[in-house]
Amino acid sequence: MEVEPFSLPLARPFETASGTIERRRGFLVRVGVDGTAGLGEATPLSGWTESIGDCESALRSVEDPVSALVDGTLSDVPAARHGVSLAVLDAQSRAAGRPLYRFIGGSDPVESVPVNATVGDGSPAETAAAVGRAVRAGFPAVKIKVGVRDLSEDLARIEAVRSDAPAIELRLDANGGWSETTAERALPKLDDLGVSVLEQPLSADSLDAHARLRGRGVDIALDEGLVEHGFGTALGADAADLLVCKPMALGGIDTVRNVVRSARTAGIDAVITTTIDGAVARAGAVHLAASLPKLRPCGLGTGGLLGSDLRAGVAPVAKGSAAVPQGKGNIPPE
Ligand SMILES: [Mg+2]
Incomplete structure (x- = not known):
């Protein structure tokens, strides 16, 4: 699994309960599942998720992304789990040849x-x-x-x-x-x-x-x-x-x-x-x-x-x- 940091500027500073933020920092998560690549995103937000440091440590400690989603190692780091889960689902739905929303259970086409x-x-x-x-x-x-x-x-x-x-x-x-x-x-x-x-x-x-x-x-x-x-x-x-x-x-x-x-x-x-x-x-x-x-x-x-x-x-x-x-x-x- 690859973990790539990013930092995106906001269009204008944004007030939150934990202070003003000017950038969104996070990680792109790249996985391979049975030979198909998948891309996810983990973007922690102060006051809502784990810190950026805890998110990065958790992501870098993942050995097998598919088992990390079910073995509980990511249960206290929601942004990290989000990134791994989205990457795995992206790879699986790509391998199945379907848009993500149909792969996860959407029964009808939705534009x-x-x-x-x-x-x-x-x-x-x-x-x-x-x-x-x-x-x-x-x-x-x-x-x-x-x-x-x-x-x-x-x-x-x-x-x-x-x-x-x-x-x-x-x-x-x-x-x-x-x-x-x-x-x-x-x-x-x-x-x-x-x-x-x-x-x-x-x-x-x-x-x-x-x-x-x-x-x-x-x-x-x-x-x-x-x-x-x-x-x-x-x-x-x-x-x-x-x-x-x-x-x-x-x-x-x-x-x-x-x-x-x-x-x-x-x-x-x-x-x-x-x-x-x-x-x-x-x-x-x-x-x-x-x-x-x-x-x-x-x-x-x-x-x-x-x-x-x-x-x-x-x-x-x-x-x-x-x-x-x-x-x-x-x-x-x-
Ligand atoms: Mg609200």
Whole structure:
């Protein structure tokens, strides 16, 4: 197995809970499985996965990539496991002569998957303008960052958005920034404004409080809480109507496909989102979404956040949909 470091500049600095990032560093993973080459990507993100150093050590210690996926050696390094898993699945689907999404279980041809736009914090006018651009670009749904301002200001932003854009699906992501009291005050107003999803309103540790917020007209989604507690615990706590599944943070597209199918069996829906990954991992996430029937719009339109990419023109987003690569494997070889 070969491990090749890369470092991609972001188009502009990006604020996260663990600080501002200006580059995405990670590793291309190259494997050979029964004589067929496969390519994967491991791009750790501070606060969500192992560190870049732990990711590299784990990747460089892999002797047999196929057995490393099942013997547990990568269970604490989700980005490393993602890279190895994607490389192995790429090789296997290439050998089978099928696009990755069909190889992992997609039963029907799928040309594209719907994606949501993402809108950061801003004034009511700035937020409404950004949502207006998303509507004109054809996005079926938009996810708006909340929780940076007071609740009254956030509500003014959503009112401004809704009066300009009566039809678009609105989801809010508080990234754990609200108290339970704030969320309880917000939910009836968000329901009146037709908000469909409130993502991670409370800190990741409070699964029981998320469970208490359900059933008020707005779906409660877990993102950070799913990564922190794992699927079984989150499901056992009845803490979510919707799971936000990041393949890089959850250990690979194979792992997430199993999570989504189990969740749906239990009546919980899911969306797939990337973590500002490079083109190899983004394409893998698009294949994953294409393999699952009737997903809501997913957070896969993050390629524009990068200033340069591992590969150009892969799974491009247009009119609110990401094109699903139709060649053998994940993406065409260089
Ligand atoms: Mg989120």
